[in-house]
Amino acid sequence: xxxxxxxxxxxxxxxxxxxxxxxxxxxxxxxxxxxxxxxxxxxxxxxxxxxxxxxxxxxxxxxxxxxxxxxxxxxxxxxxxxxxxxxxxxxxxxxxxxxxxxxxxxxxxxxxxxxxxxxxxxxxxxxxxxxxxxxxxxxxxxxxxxxxxxxxxxxxxxxxxxxxxxxxxxxxxxxxxxxxxxxxxxxxxxxxxxxxxxxxxxxxxxxxxxxxxxxxxxxxxxxxxxxxxxxxxxxxxxxxxxxxxxxxxxxxxxxxxxxxxxxxxxxxxxxxxxxxxxxxxxxxxxxxxxxxxxxxxxxxxxxxxxxxxxxxxxxxxxxxxxxxxxxxxxxxxxxxxxxxxxxxxxxxxxxxxxxxxxxxxxxxxxxxxx
Amino acid sequence: xxxxxxxxxxxxxxxxxxxxxxxxxxxxxxxxxxxxxxxxxxxxxxxxxxxxxxxxxxxxxxxxxxxxxxxxxxxxxxxxxxxxxxxxxxxxxxxxxxxxxxxxxxxxxxxxxxxxxxxxxxxxxxxxxxxxxxxxxxxxxxxxxxxxxxxxxxxxxxxxxxxxxxxxxxxxxxxxxxxxxxxxxxxxxxxxxxxxxxxxxxxxxxxxxxxxxxxxxxxxxxxxxxxxxxxxxxxxxxxxxxxxxxxxxxxxxxxxxxxxxxxxxxxxxxxxxxxxxxxxxxxxx
Numbered sequence: 109x110x111x112x113x114x115x116x117x118x119x120x121x122x123x124x125x126x127x128x129x130x131x132x133x134x135x136x137x138x139x140x141x142x143x144x145x146x147x148x149x150x151x152x153x154x155x156x157x158x159x160x161x162x163x164x165x166x167x168x169x170x171x172x173x174x175x176x177x178x179x180x181x182x183x184x185x186x187x188x189x190x191x192x193x194x195x196x197x198x199x200x201x202x203x204x205x206x207x208x209x210x211x212x213x214x215x216x217x218x219x220x221x222x223x224x225x226x227x228x229x230x231x232x233x234x235x236x237x238x239x240x241x242x243x244x245x246x247x248x249x250x251x252x253x254x255x256x257x258x259x260x261x262x263x264x265x266x267x268x269x270x271x272x273x274x275x276x277x278x279x280x281x282x283x284x285x286x287x288x289x290x291x292x293x294x295x296x297x298x299x300x301x302x303x304x305x306x307x308x309x310x311x312x313x314x315x316x317x318x319x320x321x322x323x324x325x326x327x328x329x330x331x332x333x334x335x336x337x338x339x340x341x342x343x344x345x346x347x348x349x350x351x352x353x354x355x356x357x358x359x360x361x362x363x364x365x366x367x368x369x370x371x372x373x374x375x376x377x378x379x380x381x382x383x384x385x386x387x388x389x390x391x392x393x394x395x396x397x398x399x400x401x402x403x404x405x406x407x408x409x410x411x412x413x414x415x416x417x418x419x420x421x422x423x424x425x426x427x428x429x430x431x432x433x434x435x436x437x438x439x440x441x442x443x444x445x446x447x448x449x450x451x452x453x454x455x456x457x458x459x460x461x462x463x464x465x466x467x468x469x470x471x472x473x474x475x476x477x478x
Numbered sequence: 479x480x481x482x483x484x485x486x487x488x489x490x491x492x493x494x495x496x497x498x499x500x501x502x503x504x505x506x507x508x509x510x511x512x513x514x515x516x517x518x519x520x521x522x523x524x525x526x527x528x529x530x531x532x533x534x535x536x537x538x539x540x541x542x543x544x545x546x547x548x549x550x551x552x553x554x555x556x557x558x559x560x561x562x563x564x565x566x567x568x569x570x571x572x573x574x575x576x577x578x579x580x581x582x583x584x585x586x587x588x589x590x591x592x593x594x595x596x597x598x599x600x601x602x603x604x605x606x607x608x609x610x611x612x613x614x615x616x617x618x619x620x621x622x623x624x625x626x627x628x629x630x631x632x633x634x635x636x637x638x639x640x641x642x643x644x645x646x647x648x649x650x651x652x653x654x655x656x657x658x659x660x661x662x663x664x665x666x667x668x669x670x671x672x673x674x675x676x677x678x679x680x681x682x683x684x685x686x687x688x689x690x691x692x693x694x695x696x697x698x699x700x701x702x703x704x705x706x707x708x709x710x711x712x713x714x715x716x717x718x719x720x721x722x723x724x725x726x727x728x729x730x731x732x733x734x735x736x737x738x739x740x741x742x743x744x745x746x747x748x749x750x751x752x753x754x755x756x757x758x759x760x761x762x763x
Contacts, residue, residue, distance in 0.1 A: 266729060267710040283588070286588075315707075315708045348710060348729055350751045383709075383710045383729035387727070392724060393721060404724075409726070465723070467725055468727065
């Protein structure tokens with residue numbers, strides 16, 4: 109009897125929920141806005157944020173006050189890029205805003221868009237102006253027009269390395285190509301609030317390109333391993349001959365005081381690679397605390413579009429000692445000769461110690477070329 | 479497997495043994511692997527000959543009293559063998575099958591690539607085998623020769639010990655593919671060792687104005703032995719100016735690295751490759 113009652117109630121609730129869904133459920137299904145009124149600037153922005161979160165680009169575009177100034181495609185390219193990049197496969201996770209000023213007829217808000225990408229949170233900050241018209245408030249989107257490349261042929265004649273390994277049919281004793289020689293030229297463990305960190309620099313001292321990574325095993329006083337961690341993406345994995353990359357290895361569960369010694373294991377493998385594209389880092393500037401950062405622009409000097417760029421900063425004190433390693437992914441494709449800004453945040457407590465830096469960029473081009 | 483072969487041979491021997499007069503076998507003391515040889519037997523009548531060793535077993539119906547011929551290629555694994563007739567299982571003759579002449583040189587040359595001028599940087603190890611893959615254990619002179627274009631060849635002769643010999647040689651001061659040859663018993667094997675330039679030495683760049691930019695170019699980059707650093711090697715140009723910095727990592731192309739940077743009056747421009755620093759230019763006001 110109880111089972112029949114429960115089954116009947118379940119069917120009844122499903123029918124009611126389907127015929128008269130609550131607003132929140134409709135929003136999560138992507139059918140409706142959670143907030144429908146544009147009576148306040150906050151509500152208008154909230155609606156815009158909800159539309160962007162649900163990738164309802166057309167509805168978001170239609171809600172803008174300045175939509176006649178640009179096309180929906182321009183708007184879409186501004187949000188996710190015209191060329192494949194980190195944002196292409198991301199989703200707007202969080203839409204934060206806070207007012208800068210407001211009157212009866214207009215308002216200005218600082219908006220932070222948190223994009224969930226494969227490498228973590230990518231944050232974009234915009235100042236959005238809102239105007240009040242007869243029907244309520246509408247946002248004016250501060251469009252940053254994505255540059256597009258005119259059709260052209262750009263000759264590129266940089267080196268490319270290909271590798272032929274020994275084959276299964278080769279006789280015993282036939283030599284193979286050796287892995288590239290790499291060397292750790294700097295290593296420094298530090299204790300941070302989030303755990304122990306080992307940072308350093310790795311040099312490819314060979315004449316061939318190398319795919320590199322670094323793992324470290326920390327040992328206690330009895331030479332027993334405590335933990336082993338790798339550099340993961342806190343390293344530039346492709347090293348051309350004589351190139352240097354910083355690396356950073358995090359040990360979140362380890363305290364420096366527990367550690368008596370560290371075993372470092374640089375790994376290198378010979379890989380096919382290209383010397384293209386060449387990336388220039390312009391106008392690098394160390395900005396002091398508060399909000400200490402390294403800012404600059406990366407410029408692709410080659411003809412190939414670099415879809416994803418990873419900027420790694422190595423920071424030194426006045427004596428040239430390594431102080432910190434930090435990175436940022438650029439969430440825009442690097443078009444030839446088109447500067448794209450980057451900002452690498454530096455921990456406030458370390459910012460005062462930093463007097464110089466070195467920046468490297470690794471790029472990934474879709475279609476397989478590294 | 480060997481045990482079961484021996485047991486099988488013994489079983490067959492006992493089952494087939496007819497009672498005849500005393501018979502004895504005379505075998506050579508040593509036999510070259512794979513070669514034909516002859517076994518003398520005394521007595522008369524039919525018997526089964528067994529030759530048993532680690533590397534094989536031969537069973538053959540023979541007429542005793544006349545030489546028993548073992549054709550070429552019948553036995554070829556080096557080692558100790560025993561021979562007996564089914565009619566006289568306790569009359570065992572033994573001989574050693576020794577490796578034949580060198581037919582194969584296994585040559586391990588390391589590394590495949592190394593910088594020029596490295597002392598004992600190249601190692602070569604050889605293992606000598608006969609045509610049947612037996613390790614040739616008797617001492618044999620192995621000649622190691624290494625030659626790089628435009629440099630005098632270097633050679634070394636080493637006697638093998640227990641079938642192997644090795645040598646360590648310096649890399650040449652000149653870059654290029656070195657032909658590393660190991661020769662033993664008329665057989666030679668070649669390996670190629672790529673000798674590559676060392677670290678850049680004294681990188682020198684020059685700068686000239688180019689509109690709103692500075693055109694920077696290095697002189698051909700060479701190592702300390704005068705070898706050209708290979709294309710693709712990264713050269714880093716860094717421009718430091720009041721409150722800012724611009725960096726470009728440029729791969730060498732045709733021996734030189736070129737880049738254009740924004741012209742900032744008062745800037746200091748440095749050039750480096752790996753851990754080697756070059757000259758510095760002050761871009762005047």
